[in-house]
Amino acid sequence: MRRLLRSRLLWIAVLVLGVAAVLPLWLSAYVLGVLTAGYYFGVFAMSWDLLFGFAGEVNFGPTFLIGLGAYTAAIVNSRLGLGIPWCVLAGVASALIGGLLLAIPALRLRGPYFGLVTLVAVLLLQNAIVIFAGVTGGEIGMTVPDVLSLSAVTNYWYALAFLVICAIILFGLSRSAMGLILQASGQDPMEAQALGFNVTKHKLMAFSISAVFSGMAGAMLAFYMGAASVGTLIDISIAVQIIIAAVLGGRRTILGAALGAVFLIGANELLRPLGQLNTFVVSALALAVILFFPDGLLGHALHRKEAK
Amino acid sequence: MTGPVRLEVRGLTKRFGGLVAVKNLGFDIRAGEILGVIGPNGSGKSTVMKLIMGIERPNAGLVKLEGEDISRWPSHRIARAGIGIVFQHSRPLRRQTVLENIKLALLPDSLWRLAAHPEVDVNARSIAERVGLGAVMDQVPSALSFGDLRRMEMAKAIARHPKVVLLDEPFAGLAAVEVAAFSELIKRFRDEGRAVLLVDHNVKSVAALVDRVLVMCLGENIAEGKAEDVMSSEKVRHVYLGGKLEHVGRREETSNAQEHLLEVAGLGVHYGKAQALEKISLHVHEGEFVSVVGLNGAGKTSLFNAISGLVPYAGEINFRGQCLRSMTAGAVARNGVVQCPETRELFGDMTVRENLDLGGHHLPASSRARQLAWLFELFPVLEERQAQMSRTLSGGEQQMLAIARALMMQPGLLMLDEPTLGLAPVILQQLSSALEKLRKTVKTTILLGEQNVTFALPHADRIYVLEHARIVWEGTPQRFVAEMGAVYFDDTEAHPCADLQ
Numbered sequence: 080m081r082r083l084l085r086s087r088l089l090w091i092a093v094l095v096l097g098v099a100a101v102l103p104l105w106l107s108a109y110v111l112g113v114l115t116a117g118y119y120f121g122v123f124a125m126s127w128d129l130l131f132g133f134a135g136e137v138n139f140g141p142t143f144l145i146g147l148g149a150y151t152a153a154i155v156n157s158r159l160g161l162g163i164p165w166c167v168l169a170g171v172a173s174a175l176i177g178g179l180l181l182a183i184p185a186l187r188l189r190g191p192y193f194g195l196v197t198l199v200a201v202l203l204l205q206n207a208i209v210i211f212a213g214v215t216g217g218e219i220g221m222t223v224p225d226v227l228s229l230s231a232v233t234n235y236w237y238a239l240a241f242l243v244i245c246a247i248i249l250f251g252l253s254r255s256a257m258g259l260i261l262q263a264s265g266q267d268p269m270e271a272q273a274l275g276f277n278v279t280k281h282k283l284m285a286f287s288i289s290a291v292f293s294g295m296a297g298a299m300l301a302f303y304m305g306a307a308s309v310g311t312l313i314d315i316s317i318a319v320q321i322i323i324a325a326v327l328g329g330r331r332t333i334l335g336a337a338l339g340a341v342f343l344i345g346a347n348e349l350l351r352p353l354g355q356l357n358t359f360v361v362s363a364l365a366l367a368v369i370l371f372f373p374d375g376l377l378g379h380a381l382h383r384k385e386a387k
Numbered sequence: 388m389t390g391p392v393r394l395e396v397r398g399l400t401k402r403f404g405g406l407v408a409v410k411n412l413g414f415d416i417r418a419g420e421i422l423g424v425i426g427p428n429g430s431g432k433s434t435v436m437k438l439i440m441g442i443e444r445p446n447a448g449l450v451k452l453e454g455e456d457i458s459r460w461p462s463h464r465i466a467r468a469g470i471g472i473v474f475q476h477s478r479p480l481r482r483q484t485v486l487e488n489i490k491l492a493l494l495p496d497s498l499w500r501l502a503a504h505p506e507v508d509v510n511a512r513s514i515a516e517r518v519g520l521g522a523v524m525d526q527v528p529s530a531l532s533f534g535d536l537r538r539m540e541m542a543k544a545i546a547r548h549p550k551v552v553l554l555d556e557p558f559a560g561l562a563a564v565e566v567a568a569f570s571e572l573i574k575r576f577r578d579e580g581r582a583v584l585l586v587d588h589n590v591k592s593v594a595a596l597v598d599r600v601l602v603m604c605l606g607e608n609i610a611e612g613k614a615e616d617v618m619s620s621e622k623v624r625h626v627y628l629g630g631k632l633e634h635v636g637r638r639e640e641t642s643n644a645q646e647h648l649l650e651v652a653g654l655g656v657h658y659g660k661a662q663a664l665e666k667i668s669l670h671v672h673e674g675e676f677v678s679v680v681g682l683n684g685a686g687k688t689s690l691f692n693a694i695s696g697l698v699p700y701a702g703e704i705n706f707r708g709q710c711l712r713s714m715t716a717g718a719v720a721r722n723g724v725v726q727c728p729e730t731r732e733l734f735g736d737m738t739v740r741e742n743l744d745l746g747g748h749h750l751p752a753s754s755r756a757r758q759l760a761w762l763f764e765l766f767p768v769l770e771e772r773q774a775q776m777s778r779t780l781s782g783g784e785q786q787m788l789a790i791a792r793a794l795m796m797q798p799g800l801l802m803l804d805e806p807t808l809g810l811a812p813v814i815l816q817q818l819s820s821a822l823e824k825l826r827k828t829v830k831t832t833i834l835l836g837e838q839n840v841t842f843a844l845p846h847a848d849r850i851y852v853l854e855h856a857r858i859v860w861e862g863t864p865q866r867f868v869a870e871m872g873a874v875y876f877d878d879t880e881a882h883p884c885a886d887l888q
Binding site: 251252255256257259260262263266267269270271272273274275276277278280281284331 | 440441442461462463464466467471472474477478480482483487490491492494496498500501502503543547
């Protein structure tokens with residue numbers, strides 16, 4: 080406990096949370112809306128970091144899991160008319176099952192092939208949605224009958240609470256015995272096995288957890304936006320943004336990934352007046368951080384003394 | 388003193404492509420016994436360890452732990468069944484403390500046990516104390532000395548309470564004081580009734596520690612018994628030390644060239660905390676054949692890597708009067724310093740011909756064809772195998788291909804790093820005569836790194852002896868036989884199997 084109180088990370092988190100909690104007092108509905116989306120992206124990025132930073136597997140298709148969650152929730156809502164909690168649950172289940180179907184064969188592969196399989200999965204999902212346009216709304220996307228709330232402030236609270244709960248769980252997992260085994264499996268799988276750990280089993284677990292949180296956040300995001308579409312949830316460019324956010328914030332920190340996501344979404348909005356240049360500037364910024372602080376922003380702040 | 392048989396190995400065989408790394412090997416280890424598996428670099432002893440641990444799959448044979456065949460089990464299951472390994476190189480968790488690294492080894496293989504049992508912390512602390520890490524428990528591994536890092540690996544093995552402990556060269560890179568401390572730790576394994584398999588290339592350093600020794604050469608068991616018996620056995624001495632020393636010799640024209648083609652001065656190389664080379668100075672004349680002789684781990688590969696610009700170094704390296712420091716590894720190679728690495732680095736999925744063409748891709752077509760014809764004359768077997776995937780070649784053929792590919796680059800200086808590694812005597816003969824032919828037909832400057840003295844000596848104009856990161860002797864082969872021969876050959880330090888016949 081004493082160590083927890085002394086940890087720099089805890090105080091950074093409390094400070095950030097305090098600022099986030101008072102923001103609705105003076106920010107406009109528009110800015111709150113941007114932050115709300117940023118918080119959901121934060122959960123995407125944290126789930127991704129659990130898999131990459133800890134288990135050492137690069138998942139190029141986080142949006143496969145997000146898309147499964149969001150679209151399942153949206154379809155269940157519009158077709159069956161179930162309430163939002165049930166739809167989110169259905170989204171989680173579908174992301175988990177889809178994720179496992181993908182990961183079980185993919186984790187048998189070594190090296191870059193796992194990443195390639197996940198990348199292909201995104202393209203497959205994207206195509207499936209377009210092909211089954213009758214159910215999914217195809218390229219235009221689909222609207223959901225129910226929304227979380229019409230009030231920007233309420234939506235903001237939902238998103239913030241969701242982010243905080245996910246952050247506590249994911250961060251807790253990363254610091255638990257499981258996180259230790261995962262890191263060992265990611266860094267030196269041969270030695271992890273020689274210590275008696277079934278590396279595949281643990282990586283599969285990490286993938287499942289990542290799928291559950293990605294699917295849940297995807298479903299929540301769909302109900303926040305009142306719609307699900309390929310362009311906002313599944314497209315490869317979204318996947319790339321999530322990856323950049325996690326790396327930007329700091330690999331293997333979980334919390335850094337959330338910061339990175341909010342920063343990235345915020346910067347995108349802030350620089351919108353630049354027009355076409357916007358994406359360019361944000362990308363250049365991300366590139367600079369990755370080149371000069373490979374441990375990411377939070378990683379750099381926490382582990383400055385760590386030898387490479 | 389010893390108990391029942393813990394580990395039983397029968398008919399173990401492992402092939403890598405055309406290379407037989409382990410051939411029909413069998414042995415037992417009893418509870419409370421230390422078996423030393425000794426053999427030169429490339430004899431297959433590390434592969435044996437990996438086969439037992441399930442990291443590699445055997446092609447044939449049995450590995451029984453307390454009577455149960457575990458030879459096809461996955462590694463983690465073998466580990467849970469009671470076999471622990473201490474790797475020579477490992478990557479600890481960098482962000483966690485030493486204590487947490489030890490705790491890792493104490494955790495159950497469970498997905499649901501999120502909080503470690505409170506006993507884990509207590510146990511981890513007592514293990515840290517036992518191996519002498521008490522003072523640095525809360526440090527991160529990067530703050531540890533080399534010896535302490537090895538202690539941490541030892542601690543992880545102890546934490547697993549293994550019935551059988553596999554130790555991969557536990558003394559490599561350790562100072563004398565630490566060797567003694569590690570010997571104590573290993574003896575304690577024995578006293579606790581564990582079976583210990585210890586792999587080392589040096590009989591002498593483990594003779595006092597082990598109960599029995601098994602000598603491996605080219606994947607086969609060539610002798611087994613008490614350390615002193617094995618060391619004094621005629622057969623082992625013959626096989627281990629090789630036949631009589633011979634100097635084929637090149638005479639005249641060499642030493643009159645005063646110009647140094649390669650000049651190395653005050654070279655130092657560090658890997659983190661380990662010093663690989665210390666104040667090395669040597670030179671090579673144009674057209675000279677210089678051998679650098681030293682045991683596995685003496686620093687030969689580091690020397691070559693520094694010259695090739697592959698590792699950072701202190702000191703000066705000049706080639707044809709040009710300082711190599713500011714050049715990239717690619718530029719060094721283009722300048723004519725070509726290394727033929729120990730690991731061969733062939734493109735396994737390309738044919739023999741494609742590998743050779745890649746080596747000569749900078750040559751104009753006509754001279755490439757000429758070079759190729761000359762190399763095929765030098766290594767006729769490569770001509771026969773032109774269309775074969777290089778991965779499927781035997782070890783000796785792969786080595787010839789590696790040398791031929793390096794020669795395609797028309798090197799000003801050819802550096803051969805342990806070309807004899809893991810090769811059968813008959814291949815050594817072929818390689819040796821090819822080298823001789825090479826030197827007779829074309830003026831080539833060669834720097835050879837070898838632990839096999841009988842291979843290194845015959846061609847050499849001059850010899851350097853590298854020991855523990857330093858050059859300890861320099862001279863002609865004739866003087867080597869007279870002066871170093873006694874030191875090197877009356878002492879059963881690791882020298883590879885030279886001529887078996």
